[in-house]
Amino acid sequence: MNPLTQVDIRRAFGDGIGGAHFGDDSTEYLFSRIKRLRRAFQQAHPNFKVLDFGIGEPYEGPSQLTRQAVMAATNQPEFDGYPDLGLERLRQVVAVHFGEQFGVNVDPSTQVQDCWGIKPALDALVKVFCAPGNKSSLTSRIQVAVTVPGYPVFGTQASKLGAEVIQMPVTREHSYLFDYRVLEQCQNLHAIYVISPHNPTGRAYDQVPGFWETLVEWCRQRQVALVVDEAYCHLRWVDEDRPFTALSVPGFTDVGVVLHSVSKTLNWTGGRVGWVVGNPTIIAAYRKEYEDSSSGQTLANQHGAAESLTHFNGIIGLIRKSYIERLGRLVDVLRKHGFPVQMPDGGFFVFSPAPTEGGGQAFTDAEAFMRYLLNEQGVVSVPFGSNIRFSCTIKVGGQGQPESFDQAIEALDQRLPQDLKFAL
Ligand SMILES: Cc1ncc(COP(=O)(O)O)c(C=O)c1O
Structure with a gap:
């Protein structure tokens, strides 16, 4: 084997996955980008409790x-x-x-x-x-x-x-x-x-x-x-x-x-x-x-x-009770800060137009607001074009996490700027 030979095995990849251009793409998958930004914030501020209203995954586990x-x-x-x-x-x-x-x-x-x-x-x-x-x-x-x-x-x-x-x-x-x-x-x-x-x-x-x-x-x-x-x-x-x-x-x-x-x-x-x-x-x-x-x-x-x-009704009853309470609290605190949101018809996310200004900054799109919230307030959210999504499945009670959902909501209330403006 010649150690000087550069092998680019991507030649063997199919076009549908990008072929020889696989991996060149600088547009990272949305969730990977959010996880990377979150990790970087946590490394820079090891003692700060991140509020992760981001990707959203049920964490309590099965019955x-x-x-x-x-x-x-x-x-x-x-x-x-x-x-x-x-x-x-x-x-x-x-x-x-x-x-x-x-x-x-x-x-x-x-x-x-x-x-x-x-x-x-x-x-x-x-x-x-x-x-x-x-x-x-x-x-x-x-x-x-x-x-x-x-x-x-x-x-x-x-x-x-x-x-x-x-x-x-x-x-x-x-x-x-x-x-x-x-x-x-x-x-x-x-x-x-x-x-x-x-x-x-x-x-x-x-x-x-x-x-x-x-x-x-x-x-x-x-x-x-x-x-x-x-x-x-x-x-x-x-x-x-x-x-x-x-x-x-x-x-x-x-x-x-x-x-x-x-x-x-x-x-x-x-x-x-x-x-x-x-x-x-x-x-x-x-x-x-x-x-x-x-x-x-x-x-x-x-x-x-x-x-x-x-035994479905017993299991789903508890899961729903927990989400409906959490969603209600999340909707209330977001509305308090001017987000034009209401209870979703279903699911565990609250979806809203992202603000265009607040905390002394202008946000060109939801990505800019997401970065501001994460990098300056330690709050994770997910941007979709001009909209922002918060999940109520935030993990609580573990190391580096808020102690309870109530505490997470209180902290969110404090960390969201008071003067958010929305272009509606
Ligand atoms: C709309 C939707 N479909 C499917 C899935 C994934 O479901 P599963 O875990 O069953 O693969 C998700 C997970 O986030 C989802 O949001």
Whole structure:
């Protein structure tokens, strides 16, 4: 081996991931940038308590019942083997869960399939809808549509496969709804990815009468698939907190699937269990892709998820109680400082236009405000264009953290400038 030879193995990388330009891109992934800035602040101010209202992850962990079910299953040889297409019991329990929680009937054998959480399921569904095969050409590029801002995985993975990703903006001016009629011009639209309730805006589209019915009919007429990410569907603060699924919309099963997981529903982000439910033909295609690319989800965790769903109301009741109290406090303190916010329809984020001035500074965009808040006040938030998002899942009680949520809110109140101005 010649030590002087410079090897650039990126030559071997696929174009979809950047090819030889992989890693050149100076635009760092948003969450990595925030984590890096947070680390730098903490290193520079080791004794200062950072208030992390940023990325947002449930941290309390799953219920004791969930933990015990997983531990018990781990000790049973019947859960040792390849999971293949998963636990039949989980599929059955999910079907019962959909009946009890949403009043919809699903067939556990043809309409339910497990996944390693929503993120990998989105990746598999992207392959189902966008795998170009050898018929692809620039004139017949597959198109998919996503909301912007939104959870990025569906769009990112689709563009790696060469698909054209059509962006549907969600803005405050339009009540955070998206206009899918812009897709009328599309020649080769295969799928629309929708998040419900939406992240980051917290919007629940079913609050607009007829929204879902018209969207489903639009997709039916054009034979376009609807992929609905319902990660936060049990964290809902409208309609007396009753959960909603797009699967209950008449005709939805002709065109779509919904995705759920234990991450937010059971406070169990590390469990990596979820389920895709809906149209049997899409489920069959998803199953094939799942089988081709994975040997299935850990059986003990599937068992833990199934046990937890059979005791669901008790578990979700506590999780919701904690978030609704926290969100109420967070909304109040932000409103006190002039943020034009209200309780979200769902989810655990508060989304707002970012201020343009305050604390003796002008902010050109939400990124500038985020940097000011972090670097000068030790408060973490997440910018999206001209908007800023705060999560109520802030960790408390540990080293370097506020002692309680109340203390975090009091500290936020003190650290936010008194004179924030908003261009509305
Ligand atoms: C809208 C949305 N979908 C999916 C996920 C990830 O879900 P999972 O942990 O099941 O992969 C997240 C996580 O933040 C999310 O916000």
